[in-house]
Amino acid sequence: MQPLVARMWPYQASVFSEMSTLAAALGAVNLGQGFPDTDGPEPLKRIAMRAIEDGSGNQYPPRHGLPELLDAACAHQRAWYGLDYEPSTEAVIGTGASELLAAAVLALVEPGDEVIVLEPWFDIYPAAVALAGARAVPVPLTRSGDRFGLDVPAIRSAITPRTRALLLNTPHNPTATVFTEAELTELATEVIDQDILVISDEVYEHLVYPPAVHLPIARLPGMRERTVTIGSGGKSFSFTGWKVGWAAGPADLIAAVRVVRQHLSYVSSGPFQPAIAAGLRFPRSYFTEFATDLHRRRELLAGGLRDLGMHVYDTEGTYFVLTDSQALGWDSGAEFVNHLAHEAGVVAIPVAPFSTGRFDSLVRWTFCKRDHVLATALDQLRRADLANHGVNRRQ
Numbered sequence: 001m002q003p004l005v006a007r008m009w010p011y012q013a014s015v016f017s018e019m020s021t022l023a024a025a026l027g028a029v030n031l032g033q034g035f036p037d038t039d040g041p042e043p044l045k046r047i048a049m050r051a052i053e054d055g056s057g058n059q060y061p062p063r064h065g066l067p068e069l070l071d072a073a074c075a076h077q078r079a080w081y082g083l084d085y086e087p088s089t090e091a092v093i094g095t096g097a098s099e100l101l102a103a104a105v106l107a108l109v110e111p112g113d114e115v116i117v118l119e120p121w122f123d124i125y126p127a128a129v130a131l132a133g134a135r136a137v138p139v140p141l142t143r144s145g146d147r148f149g150l151d152v153p154a155i156r157s158a159i160t161p162r163t164r165a166l167l168l169n170t171p172h173n174p175t176a177t178v179f180t181e182a183e184l185t186e187l188a189t190e191v192i193d194q195d196i197l198v199i200s201d202e203v204y205e206h207l208v209y210p211p212a213v214h215l216p217i218a219r220l221p222g223m224r225e226r227t228v229t230i231g232s233g234g235k236s237f238s239f240t241g242w243k244v245g246w247a248a249g250p251a252d253l254i255a256a257v258r259v260v261r262q263h264l265s266y267v268s269s270g271p272f273q274p275a276i277a278a279g280l281r282f283p284r285s286y287f288t289e290f291a292t293d294l295h296r297r298r299e300l301l302a303g304g305l306r307d308l309g310m311h312v313y314d315t316e317g318t319y320f321v322l323t324d325s326q327a328l329g330w331d332s333g334a335e336f337v338n339h340l341a342h343e344a345g346v347v348a349i350p351v352a353p354f355s356t357g358r359f360d361s362l363v364r365w366t367f368c369k370r371d372h373v374l375a376t377a378l379d380q381l382r383r384a385d386l387a388n389h390g391v392n393r394r395q
């Protein structure tokens with residue numbers, strides 16, 4: 001028998017590292033894992049380096065986060081969304097959004113409770129729910145045209161007396177949907193009616209492409225008091241290795257998250273906390289230029305994939321473009337990705353591991369790479385035979 005606790009058996013693999021390893025082994029272009037291949041803003045690097053040099057960042061920071069970062073995170077929520085949080089009681093800093101998500105689930109969900117997750121999901125959600133000894137209840141997004149949408153009637157049917165929380169993610173990874181005010185309002189009515197908490201993963205809040213607009217669900221009437229909103233310095237400032245995240249919410253929920261989180265990593269990222277604090281106070285121009293630059297790269301990749309005969313879904317936000325492999329005769333996105341890796345030297349991520357079998361033909365591609373990397377990938381795809389000629393080909 002393996003020593004791993006049984007509730008974690010389903011979560012041993014990470015398709016992201018598997019695909020990055022495959023890309024490295026084959027010397028393939030990696031459009032799988034979503035990390036930028038250029039650094040974030042120089043001034044933030046200098047702040048982190050100075051904090052190491054002058055010693056201010058080298059010992060334990062305060063357990064709930066550096067006061068200047070808590071202040072900056074709350075100022076950011078106020079400036080961007082008109083949401084008011086008190087830094088000393090209504091915010092907390094963590095080792096990336098990941099730790100805060102896990103801490104929120106562990107702090108707010110009892111063993112045996114149910115947590116609704118949107119399907120396809122981000123891989124750490126069901127794992128965090130399993131860690132808490134709770135049960136993840138997947139509710140699939142609906143496909144209408146080239147967009148994935150929130151299915152509130154299906155969420156309503158999935159709610160039981162054991163449902164404690166809903167893990168929301170907008171902008172959504174991997175579908176790249178930014179949920180609309182109408183969708184979130186319908187959802188808010190439901191969770192308020194049923195007295196359910198919302199843990200809202202908004203790490204892609206600044207990676208949104210007009211006309212889409214990001215709306216934190218905490219903004220809606222009756223939602224602030226039941227929502228923990230989570231953001232990420234890795235995603236907003238292109239420093240995914242720094243692992244600085246923040247959460248904001250009402251004092252009772254944040255007090256709970258703080259208790260659990262302090263017993264996980266206690267503190268982390270000493271030199272990076274003041275740097276991210278400075279980033280959160282950047283003028284709006286930084287964020288709009290960041291989104292404009294990513295939008296251009298989205299067009300490059302989405303246009304290129306479309307020209308290759310792929311069915312490309314809308315990207316309203318995030319780093320990702322989603323395609324459906326059935327257009328090229330593949331029912332299995334995983335087989336298609338394997339074919340691409342070997343035949344074209346390009347690696348992407350199959351969506352199958354993030355679902356219960358409903359989205360097997362989907363593949364996720366990232367465009368947060370330099371232009372010449374995207375161009376090389378498209379060039380190699382153009383030269384390869386992408387269609388499925390195998391026995392499983394659809395007739």
Ligand SMILES: *Cc1c(COP(=O)(O)O)cnc(C)c1O
Pocket residue numbers: 095096097098099122169173201203231232233234235240243244245
């Ligand atoms: C990257 C990502 C995270 C993790 O953020 P970190 O700050 O790197 O921990 C959480 N949720 C989603 C949807 C992500 O894509």
